[in-house]
Amino acid sequence: MPTGALILALLLAQTAPASPQAAAPAEIRQSPPAATGSVVPAPATAAAAMPASPATADATDLPAAVEAVPDPGFVLLGRRVEPGTRTRVNWRSGATFIGDPMQVPINVVHGAKPGPVLCLTGAIHGDELNGVEVIRRVLGALDPTELVGTVIGVPIVNMAGFSRGSRYLPDRRDLNRFFPGNPNGSSASRIAFDFFDQVACRCDAIVDFHTGSFDRANLPQVRGDLRLSRVVELTRGFGATSVLHTPGAAGMLRRAATDAGIPAVTFEIGAPVRLEPIEIEHGVSAIETLMNNLGMTQRVRQWREPQPIFYESRWVRVTRPGMLFSDVKLGDRVRQGQRLGRVINPLNDEASELVSPVRGRILGMALNQVVLPGYAAFHVGEEASEAQVIRDAARTPAPNEEAESMDEGVAAPLEEGSTEQVEDYTPESEPE
Ligand SMILES: [Zn+2]
Numbered sequence: 001m002p003t004g005a006l007i008l009a010l011l012l013a014q015t016a017p018a019s020p021q022a023a024a025p026a027e028i029r030q031s032p033p034a035a036t037g038s039v040v041p042a043p044a045t046a047a048a049a050m051p052a053s054p055a056t057a058d059a060t061d062l063p064a065a066v067e068a069v070p071d072p073g074f075v076l077l078g079r080r081v082e083p084g085t086r087t088r089v090n091w092r093s094g095a096t097f098i099g100d101p102m103q104v105p106i107n108v109v110h111g112a113k114p115g116p117v118l119c120l121t122g123a124i125h126g127d128e129l130n131g132v133e134v135i136r137r138v139l140g141a142l143d144p145t146e147l148v149g150t151v152i153g154v155p156i157v158n159m160a161g162f163s164r165g166s167r168y169l170p171d172r173r174d175l176n177r178f179f180p181g182n183p184n185g186s187s188a189s190r191i192a193f194d195f196f197d198q199v200a201c202r203c204d205a206i207v208d209f210h211t212g213s214f215d216r217a218n219l220p221q222v223r224g225d226l227r228l229s230r231v232v233e234l235t236r237g238f239g240a241t242s243v244l245h246t247p248g249a250a251g252m253l254r255r256a257a258t259d260a261g262i263p264a265v266t267f268e269i270g271a272p273v274r275l276e277p278i279e280i281e282h283g284v285s286a287i288e289t290l291m292n293n294l295g296m297t298q299r300v301r302q303w304r305e306p307q308p309i310f311y312e313s314r315w316v317r318v319t320r321p322g323m324l325f326s327d328v329k330l331g332d333r334v335r336q337g338q339r340l341g342r343v344i345n346p347l348n349d350e351a352s353e354l355v356s357p358v359r360g361r362i363l364g365m366a367l368n369q370v371v372l373p374g375y376a377a378f379h380v381g382e383e384a385s386e387a388q389v390i391r392d393a394a395r396t397p398a399p400n401e402e403a404e405s406m407d408e409g410v411a412a413p414l415e416e417g418s419t420e421q422v423e424d425y426t427p428e429s430e431p432e
Contacts, residue, residue, distance in 0.1 A: 074110040084112035107153040115149025119203035126161020130269040131209020134283035177251030206264035217271035218364040220282040224265035226393040239289035245393040310389040311381030318375040320352040
């Protein structure tokens with residue numbers, strides 16, 4: 001069976017129940033997260049109806065079963081979207097200081113034919129802009145009369161952070177470590193809860209857009225917990241895009257989603273604060289390829305390398321303080337032992353070199369800046385087969401925990417002298 005048909009089968013298998021409102025958010029939010037790495041979600045989640053083994057899904061039976069149910073329209077946040085139309089609804093995300101609700105626009109394109117619900121979320125970190133534009137372009141180009149299924153686009157989840165040009169919520173909390181949230185918790189926790197309950201739980205698959213954090217840039221790359229077969233299926237759909245295994249720490253949207261049985265990945269694109277046309281175009285092409293592979297659209301994008309490229313990765317850290325000057329560019333292929341950059345101390349002229357520990361590709365890197373020892377400067381990926389990456393993912397519980405924590409918003413283990421200590425949110429200070 002082609003990959004696309006299989007993915008569609010998996011997603012439709014979840015949407016097959018008679019009511020498109022089959023998700024049970026009230027139950028999901030009260031379910032404790034499943035254990036890390038659990039493929040089968042805890043009972044009483046929306047995904048309880050999913051086949052335990054994806055291999056049992058049979059694409060040939062599904063369309064007829066779905067078409068037998070007349071489409072009553074797609075309801076989100078109390079608004080009904082008729083088949084073959086699009087609309088914009090507002091999600092109320094907390095309140096401003098003067099008491100007005102913070103309105104976050106969400107675009108819904110409900111296709112003329114039933115199918116999976118794909119959610120695209122951006123700017124959970126308010127200063128990460130590339131994904132905002134990817135989502136705008138993807139949603140704008142969709143034809144609801146041709147679309148199979150539904151696409152929900154939330155270009156700016158963290159509107160408060162975005163409007164201030166900040167990664168964080170106004171209280172300095174990182175929204176991407178509070179999912180699935182708590183209706184009685186902190187401001188961040190309530191916002192996370194409401195979004196997860198009202199929007200995320202309506203999705204059959206979620207792609208959450210991010211960029212590198214703190215003056216780092218990432219080659220476009222999909223990150224997911226490759227110990228979960230349905231996440232692996234999803235990562236196969238993005239065309240010629242790098243794929244990394246990162247399990248996802250507690251509090252991330254994608255982790256909360258997979259704990260609730262919804263396959264979800266992070267799509268890292270470029271650097272924060274900037275709008276980068278080449279990276280944005282890659283993101284648009286990848287999502288259009290994904291929708292095509294999911295059977296939602298007919299358009300076929302042309303890729304020179306149509307297959308995803310799986311990587312094992314490691315970070316190269318700064319050993320001496322100073323000013324970082326890179327020798328390499330994002331995406332460069334490097335040799336083992338090749339110099340990646342130098343750190344020059346302006347006070348005593350001392351220079352130290354950073355070299356690649358492996359033959360690989362620069363998947364992420366710091367922009368030239370002042371650095372302290374321990375700062376993660378280069379993220380080098382070694383190409384590996386999908387099977388190898390999945391095997392290693394199963395063996396090592398959290399090989400990239402720290403790498404993703406830097407980009408996706410969970411505090412890294414603190415190291416003396418590292419800039420993460422200064423910039424990352426410290427979990428110990430969170431009262432919940
Ligand atoms: Zn981010």
